[in-house]
Amino acid sequence: MQDPLSHFDEQGQAHMVDVGAKADTERRAVARGTVMMAPATLRRIREGTLAKGDVLSVARVAAIMAAKRTPELIPLCHALMLHRVAVDFELDEGASQVMITAQVTTTGKTGVEMEALTAVTVAGLTIYDMCKAMDRSMVIGEIRLLEKQGGRSGHFVRKEAVR
Amino acid sequence: MQDPLSHFDEQGQAHMVDVGAKADTERRAVARGTVMMAPATLRRIREGTLAKGDVLSVARVAAIMAAKRTPELIPLCHALMLHRVAVDFELDEGASQVMITAQVTTTGKTGVEMEALTAVTVAGLTIYDMCKAMDRSMVIGEIRLLEKQGGRSGHFVRKEAVR
Amino acid sequence: MQDPLSHFDEQGQAHMVDVGAKADTERRAVARGTVMMAPATLRRIREGTLAKGDVLSVARVAAIMAAKRTPELIPLCHALMLHRVAVDFELDEGASQVMITAQVTTTGKTGVEMEALTAVTVAGLTIYDMCKAMDRSMVIGEIRLLEKQGGRSGHFVRKEAVR
Amino acid sequence: MQDPLSHFDEQGQAHMVDVGAKADTERRAVARGTVMMAPATLRRIREGTLAKGDVLSVARVAAIMAAKRTPELIPLCHALMLHRVAVDFELDEGASQVMITAQVTTTGKTGVEMEALTAVTVAGLTIYDMCKAMDRSMVIGEIRLLEKQGGRSGHFVRKEAVR
Amino acid sequence: MQDPLSHFDEQGQAHMVDVGAKADTERRAVARGTVMMAPATLRRIREGTLAKGDVLSVARVAAIMAAKRTPELIPLCHALMLHRVAVDFELDEGASQVMITAQVTTTGKTGVEMEALTAVTVAGLTIYDMCKAMDRSMVIGEIRLLEKQGGRSGHFVRKEAVR
Amino acid sequence: MQDPLSHFDEQGQAHMVDVGAKADTERRAVARGTVMMAPATLRRIREGTLAKGDVLSVARVAAIMAAKRTPELIPLCHALMLHRVAVDFELDEGASQVMITAQVTTTGKTGVEMEALTAVTVAGLTIYDMCKAMDRSMVIGEIRLLEKQGGRSGHFVRKEAVR
Numbered sequence: 001m002q003d004p005l006s007h008f009d010e011q012g013q014a015h016m017v018d019v020g021a022k023a024d025t026e027r028r029a030v031a032r033g034t035v036m037m038a039p040a041t042l043r044r045i046r047e048g049t050l051a052k053g054d055v056l057s058v059a060r061v062a063a064i065m066a067a068k069r070t071p072e073l074i075p076l077c078h079a080l081m082l083h084r085v086a087v088d089f090e091l092d093e094g095a096s097q098v099m100i101t102a103q104v105t106t107t108g109k110t111g112v113e114m115e116a117l118t119a120v121t122v123a124g125l126t127i128y129d130m131c132k133a134m135d136r137s138m139v140i141g142e143i144r145l146l147e148k149q150g151g152r153s154g155h156f157v158r159k160e161a162v163r
Numbered sequence: 164m165q166d167p168l169s170h171f172d173e174q175g176q177a178h179m180v181d182v183g184a185k186a187d188t189e190r191r192a193v194a195r196g197t198v199m200m201a202p203a204t205l206r207r208i209r210e211g212t213l214a215k216g217d218v219l220s221v222a223r224v225a226a227i228m229a230a231k232r233t234p235e236l237i238p239l240c241h242a243l244m245l246h247r248v249a250v251d252f253e254l255d256e257g258a259s260q261v262m263i264t265a266q267v268t269t270t271g272k273t274g275v276e277m278e279a280l281t282a283v284t285v286a287g288l289t290i291y292d293m294c295k296a297m298d299r300s301m302v303i304g305e306i307r308l309l310e311k312q313g314g315r316s317g318h319f320v321r322k323e324a325v326r
Numbered sequence: 327m328q329d330p331l332s333h334f335d336e337q338g339q340a341h342m343v344d345v346g347a348k349a350d351t352e353r354r355a356v357a358r359g360t361v362m363m364a365p366a367t368l369r370r371i372r373e374g375t376l377a378k379g380d381v382l383s384v385a386r387v388a389a390i391m392a393a394k395r396t397p398e399l400i401p402l403c404h405a406l407m408l409h410r411v412a413v414d415f416e417l418d419e420g421a422s423q424v425m426i427t428a429q430v431t432t433t434g435k436t437g438v439e440m441e442a443l444t445a446v447t448v449a450g451l452t453i454y455d456m457c458k459a460m461d462r463s464m465v466i467g468e469i470r471l472l473e474k475q476g477g478r479s480g481h482f483v484r485k486e487a488v489r
Numbered sequence: 490m491q492d493p494l495s496h497f498d499e500q501g502q503a504h505m506v507d508v509g510a511k512a513d514t515e516r517r518a519v520a521r522g523t524v525m526m527a528p529a530t531l532r533r534i535r536e537g538t539l540a541k542g543d544v545l546s547v548a549r550v551a552a553i554m555a556a557k558r559t560p561e562l563i564p565l566c567h568a569l570m571l572h573r574v575a576v577d578f579e580l581d582e583g584a585s586q587v588m589i590t591a592q593v594t595t596t597g598k599t600g601v602e603m604e605a606l607t608a609v610t611v612a613g614l615t616i617y618d619m620c621k622a623m624d625r626s627m628v629i630g631e632i633r634l635l636e637k638q639g640g641r642s643g644h645f646v647r648k649e650a651v652r
Numbered sequence: 653m654q655d656p657l658s659h660f661d662e663q664g665q666a667h668m669v670d671v672g673a674k675a676d677t678e679r680r681a682v683a684r685g686t687v688m689m690a691p692a693t694l695r696r697i698r699e700g701t702l703a704k705g706d707v708l709s710v711a712r713v714a715a716i717m718a719a720k721r722t723p724e725l726i727p728l729c730h731a732l733m734l735h736r737v738a739v740d741f742e743l744d745e746g747a748s749q750v751m752i753t754a755q756v757t758t759t760g761k762t763g764v765e766m767e768a769l770t771a772v773t774v775a776g777l778t779i780y781d782m783c784k785a786m787d788r789s790m791v792i793g794e795i796r797l798l799e800k801q802g803g804r805s806g807h808f809v810r811k812e813a814v815r
Numbered sequence: 816m817q818d819p820l821s822h823f824d825e826q827g828q829a830h831m832v833d834v835g836a837k838a839d840t841e842r843r844a845v846a847r848g849t850v851m852m853a854p855a856t857l858r859r860i861r862e863g864t865l866a867k868g869d870v871l872s873v874a875r876v877a878a879i880m881a882a883k884r885t886p887e888l889i890p891l892c893h894a895l896m897l898h899r900v901a902v903d904f905e906l907d908e909g910a911s912q913v914m915i916t917a918q919v920t921t922t923g924k925t926g927v928e929m930e931a932l933t934a935v936t937v938a939g940l941t942i943y944d945m946c947k948a949m950d951r952s953m954v955i956g957e958i959r960l961l962e963k964q965g966g967r968s969g970h971f972v973r974k975e976a977v978r
Contacts, residue, residue, distance in 0.1 A: 004207060004297040008216040009738065014293075014709070016716050018736035020678065020757055026509065033303075044167060053171040057380065057503070061387045061564045062238050064505050068560055068568060071720055073232075073285055074292045075225050075713045079720060079733045081568045083598070084507035086498065105509055109735070113299075114292050121284040121303070122236055129237050129277050130177075134167040136276075136311070136319050140196075140284070141304035148299070156299050172412065177383070179390050181410035183352065183431055189835065217709065220829070224713045224890045227831050231886055231894060234394055238387045242394060242407045244894045246924070247833035249824065268835055272409070330533060330623040334542040335901065340619075340872070342879050344899035346841065346920055359629075370493060379497040388564050395562075397883055399611055400618050401551050401876045405883060405896045435898070439625075440618050447610040447629070448562055455563045455603050456503075460493040462602075462637070462645050466522075466610070467630035474625070482625050515672065546666070546869065550727045550876045553668050557723055557731060570731045572761070573670035575661065594672055656859060656949040660868035666945075685955075696819060705823040714890050721888075725937055726944050727877050765951075766944050773936040773955070774888055781889045781929050782829075786819040788928075788963070788971050792848075792936070793956035800951070808951050 007076045016076050022109040027080075027150035029104050031116035033143035035127045036097040041135040045098065045127075046091050056089045056098075059126040063087045066122035067104055067115045080108045080115070087119055100124060101146075111153075113145050170239045179239050185272040190243075190313035192267050194279035196306035198290045199260040204298040208261065208290075209254050219252045219261075222289040226250045229285035230267055230278045243271045243278070250282055263287060264309075274316075276308050333402045342402050348435040353406075353476035355430050357442035359469035361453045362423040367461040371424065371453075372417050382415045382424075385452040389413045392448035393430055393441045406434045406441070413445055426450060427472075437479075439471050496565045505565050511598040516569075516639035518593050520605035522632035524616045525586040530624040534587065534616075535580050545578045545587075548615040552576045555611035556593060556604045569597045569604070576608055589613060590635075600642075602634050659728045668728050674761040679732075679802035681756050683768035685795035687779045688749040693787040697750065697779075698743050708741045708750075711778040715739045718774035719756060719767045732760045732767070739771055752776060753798075763805075765797050822891045831891050837924040842895075842965035844919050846931035848958035850942045851912040856950040860913065860942075861906050871904045871913075874941040878902045881937035882919060882930045895923045895930070902934055915939060916961075926968075928960050 003010075006017050048054045064085045071079040083106045090099040102119035104112040124140035131138065148156040166173075169180050211217045227248045234242040246269045253262040265282035267275040287303035294301065311319040332343050374380045390411045397405040409432045416425040428445035430438040450466035457464065474482040492499075495506050537543045553574045560568040572595045579588040591608035593601040613629035620627065637645040655662075658669050700706045716737045723731040735758045742751040754771035756764040776792035783790065800808040818825075821832050863869045879900045886894040898921045905914040917934035919927040939955035946953065963971040 003216055005211075005216060005218070005293060006296045007221075007293045008211075012211070012216040013738075013740070014217075014221050014712055014716070015739070016719075016734065016737040018757060020735040020759060048168075048171075048175070053166055053168060053175040054177075054380075054383065055168070057383050058170075058177050058238055058387055060503055061384055062236065064503070065391070065561070065564050066236055067505075069236075072717070073225065073229055074289055075221055075717050077292055078735075081570070081597075081733070082505065083509040083567075085505040086502075087504070088502070105507060107509060108733075113295065114288065117288055117291060117303070121288060121306075124306070125277065125280055125284060126237055128280060129240055130168060130170045132276065133169045136308055136316075137321065138307070140280070140306040143284075143287070143303040144301070145299055153299075158300065176412075176414070177386055177390070178413070179393075179408065179411040181431060183409040183433060217706075220706065220709050221713055223829055224710055227829070228717070228887070228890050230831075235391070238391050241409075244407070244896070244923075245831065246835040246893075247831055249828075249830040251828070268833060270835060271407075329542055331537075331542060331544070331619060332622045333547075333619045334537075338537070338542040339901075339903070340543075340547050340875055340879070341902070342882075342897065342900040344920060346898040346922060374494075374497075374501070379492055379494060379501040380503075381494070381496075384496075384503050384564055388562065392562055398880070399551065399555055399558075400615055401547055401880050403618055404898075407896070434896075439621065440614065443614055443617060443629075447614060450632070451603065451606055451610060452563055454606060455566055456494060456496045458602065459495045462634055462642075463647065464633070466606075466632040469613070469629040470627070471625055479625075484626065543869075543872065546872050547876055549666055550873055553666070554724070554727050554880070556668075570733070570760075571668065572672040572730075574668040575665075576667070577665070594670065596672060655868055657863075657868060657870070657945060658948045659873075659945045660863075664863070664868040666869075666873050700820075700823075700827070705818055705820060705827040706829075707820070710822075710829050710890055714888065718888055725877065725881055725884075726941055727873055729944055765947065766940065769940055769943060769955070773940060776958070777929065777932055777936060778889055780932060781892055782820060782822045784928065785821045788960055788968075789973065790959070792932070792958040795936075795939070795955040796953070797951055805951075810952065 019078060019109040024107055024109055025150045027106050027108055027112050029111060029113040029116040030147040031120045032101045032146050033120040033124055034097045034099050035124050035138055035140050037138040038135050039096050041131050042096055055127060055130045059123045060087045062126040063119040063123035067119040070115045070118045074114055077114050078110045080106050082106050087123055111148055111151050113148050182241060182272040187270055187272055188313045190269050190271055190275050192274060192276040192279040193310040194283045195264045195309050196283040196287055197260045197262050198287050198301055198303050200301045201298045202259050204294050205259050218290060218293045222286045223250045225289040226282040226286035230282040233278045233281045237277055240277050241273045243269050245269050250286055274311055274314050276311050345404060345435040350433055350435055351476045353432050353434055353438050355437060355439040355442040356473040357446045358427045358472050359446040359450055360423045360425050361450050361464055361466050363464040364461050365422050367457050368422055381453060381456045385449045386413045388452040389445040389449035393445040396441045396444045400440055403440050404436045406432050408432050413449055424453060437474060437477050439474050508567060508598040513596055513598055514639045516595050516597055516601050518600060518602040518605040519636040520609045521590045521635050522609040522613055523586045523588050524613050524627055524629050526627045527624050528585050530620050531585055544616060544619045548612045549576045551615040552608040552612035556608040559604045559607045563603055566603050567599045569595050571595050576612055587616060600637055600640050602637050671730060671761040676759055676761055677802045679758050679760055679764050681763060681765040681768040682799040683772045684753045684798050685772040685776055686749045686751050687776050687790055687792050689790040690787050691748050693783050694748050707779060707782045711775045712739045714778040715771040715775035719771040722767045722770045726766055729766050730762045732758050734758050739775055750779060763800055763803050765800050834893060834924040839922055839924055840965045842921050842923055842927050844926060844928040844931040845962040846935045847916045847961050848935040848939055849912045849914050850939050850953055850955050852953040853950045854911050856946050857911050870942060870945045874938045875902045877941040878934040878938035882934040885930045885933045889929055892929050893925045895921050897921050902938055926963055926966050928963050
């Protein structure tokens with residue numbers, strides 16, 4: 001029986017899968033996650049985007065830079081030259097959280113979902129780092145793939161009912 | 164009024180905070196997170212730990228290596244020479260998830276919570292990468308600090324009632 | 327006759343100099359540089375600091391991150407754990423330029439002037455990158471050490487008459 | 490009104506610009522800079538190129554390696570696979586300075602001017618590092634793009650009258 | 653007379669050779685090396701592959717990750733996007749050694765022999781690191797190219813009679 | 816029974832071993848290796864050290880830089896701030912090989928043998944890369960620890976009878 005996980009060969013050894021026979025197609029992935037925090041922390045972040053002390057602009061730079069370094073972090077991930085990386089934040093006062101969305105596109109033989117997920121998590125870690133002086137109980141969560149286009153596996157759209 | 168976020172100076176500009184006056188103390192941090200997945204995916208992971216195709220041993224190596232590179236990823240994070248990094252996985256069939264716990268220790272002027280949180284998230288991303296061929300709907304979540312010792316802020320223990 | 331350049335041994339071969347016998351002392355370095363540009367480019371940068379499209383906050387993050395990676399870039403430079411990195415910008419409309427100043431401190435066996443100089447140059451390169459769509463003739467220049475404290479070579483203060 | 494700086498989206502947020510629609514064309518960039526120094530320092534460098542203790546060969550290697558890592562340093566810079574990197578030095582005794590010239594070529598969707606500029610600055614920083622034991626007053630300067638070919642913006646040749 | 657080493661220009665200066673005129677062809681390289689060790693060390697490694705404490709799975713991950721970073725380590729090596737990296741180990745009790753074989757493939761303008769050789773050496777270094785507590789006399793050796801396909805230099809197959 | 820390999824915990828899981836209780840002592844390691852090659856290749860290398868096209872000076876820089884990055888390459892290796900790295904080459908015409916020796920020193924809780932071994936192997940790989948245009952049959956070999964001082968395991972001196 002074939003292993004459903006392509007990252008292992010027949011001997012069960014990890015390898016970087018051969019993508020040489022795959023076509024170069026346009027790839028796009030959108031990932032999302034959240035950082036839940038105390039209302040005072042969220043308020044401080046919002047004030048920074050209007051004035052000085054902007055947490056989110058630092059997190060955005062960190063996320064974009066991390067997306068480019070995804071194959072250095074994820075052992076079996078192929079390197080790709082990314083065409084676009086964009087990271088958006090939405091402040092959700094009802095749920096007292098920052099919602100992080102990353103979009104990555106390229107043309108290549110493998111998808112960019114790991115790059116989008118890495119951007120989201122590093123954005124979350126950076127927000128945590130910058131706000132931890134006032135709030136150590138933040139939770140980074142719900143990191144998932146929203147959408148993925150290109151390649152043999154076709155168009156994936158997440159049926160959203162996470163929360 | 165002083166900004167509660169020490170990562171900004173009086174002008175609201177991001178900087179790497181001066182830790183020169185801090186004492187070198189023993190530091191320890193424990194962080195945790197989960198990867199929720201389909202029961203079949205969890206089953207495949209469990210089988211790999213017994214035989215061949217071991218997802219978790221790859222994720223563990225990735226997590227330890229990422230912990231060492233935390234200051235390259237998180238812009239305002241100080242470099243530290245880590246004394247220990249350990250990453251444990253627990254397979255929770257009830258909740259259909261892998262629970263990831265990372266412990267990091269050192270002696271230094273700043274804490275190691277970012278290193279522990281980075282280890283957890285990169286473990287989660289690696290599990291996602293290796294299992295995504297069979298399950299694109301996995302969710303990495305509940306990444307939080309469980310415990311933190313050393314330094315002026317004292318002993319933090321999270322009141323766990325996350326789920 | 328002894329080579330005045332300590333980075334070479336008696337055979338004239340490059341090596342990373344032995345600093346084992348040096349004392350751990352407090353170290354501080356301040357470096358400065360400029361990016362000369364068209365008045366319209368400088369105006370665009372100034373507007374971004376007040377509203378959206380903030381070139382300097384991206385350059386500041388890049389500079390701080392680069393300071394931490396100095397020993398990866400400069401072959402014979404010793405690694406150090408930096409205590410503080412701060413990067414300031416001043417917009418000089420008279421000379422139509424951005425003035426970049428970086429301060430780095432640590433306690434260690436070698437100085438931090440290369441870290442401060444690296445922060446300044448990467449800030450300059452990032453400003454160039456972000457503004458090059460409107461101005462390809464910018465010049466990054468006058469990158470020099472302003473001040474240096476700690477270590478055997480004592481307190482260096484540059485006699486400023488650069489321009 | 491549209492922002493002339495393409496590195497920001499309509500909300501003024503930094504992003505890595507989409508280059509997916511751009512054609513792959515041959516790209517070439519030439520950048521230049523100088524390190525001004527005391528005549529004795531320049532003399533020491535010249536002697537090293539003839540005998541042992543060769544500062545410039547170390548700086549050349551550092552510059553080539555840095556060119557390859559440009560997208561790790563410059564936050565919004567796209568990764569490219571470089572076809573050629575060459576770094577030349579000219580010793581100018583009249584002005585008591587080393588002139589650094591870097592040429593980079595590739596075929597791709599974005600230009601290589603940041604790679605050429607990064608090579609020049611890291612060459613300058615390495616020369617500074619290696620000579621600072623005898624001369625702390627060196628100034629790295631006049632870093633600018635000399636020429637750029639390929640891509641929509643056409644052939645740029647700097648009107649040289651920098652000094 | 654022309655220098656047979658293409659990594660130097662006519663002035664004898666190191667440069668990253670222009671590969672712009674080369675065709676993109678399928679490339680494949682196979683490299684091999686060994687770690688000679690005490691019989692007890694080899695026995696311990698074998699036991700780990702059956703049960704817990706698996707040295708080789710850690711070494712395999714390290715080798716694959718290192719292959720991707722080859723151009724960061726080898727100064728004049730061009731970056732390539734690798735299609736496949738696989739690392740195999742064979743335990744040779746007769747010679748009391750682990751035999752490491754790495755295969756790398758891609759489509760590109762330059763070959764992947766340096767990537768395959770880097771994977772082998774980092775696998776060897778990792779085995780050394782993990783076993784050095786019980787055996788400091790291990791020898792990493794016989795690292796050589798077995799086979800190479802693609803590009804102008806044609807199909808190279810090593811005439812094996814190394815030992 | 817306890818595992819002789821400290822890089823695994825009681826469950827047989829890889830971890831970065833706790834060095835927190837170890838004393839900071841002076842550490843020194845010397846490692847050696849060779850690159851065997853055709854006599855014509857060795858001759859070309861020798862000529863370069865006298866004139867232009869100096870293979871060994873490029874390999875030396877690569878080796879020193881790699882030593883500093885050892886903990887990024889070797890998964891369970893602790894980061895250390897190195898005090899000195901020196902790399903020497905000896906041309907052995909009898910055996911038609913380059914002998915590479917690396918010395919590394921620091922003060923720390925763990926030894927620097929991995930740093931010395933990494934320097935030797937990256938020097939070997941760089942020599943291979945630069946000479947492969949004229950000689951694809953070179954063999955990098957006999958990489959071993961010659962000497963190690965500092966720490967609990969005491970003074971190790973290899974009984975040399977490798978060849």
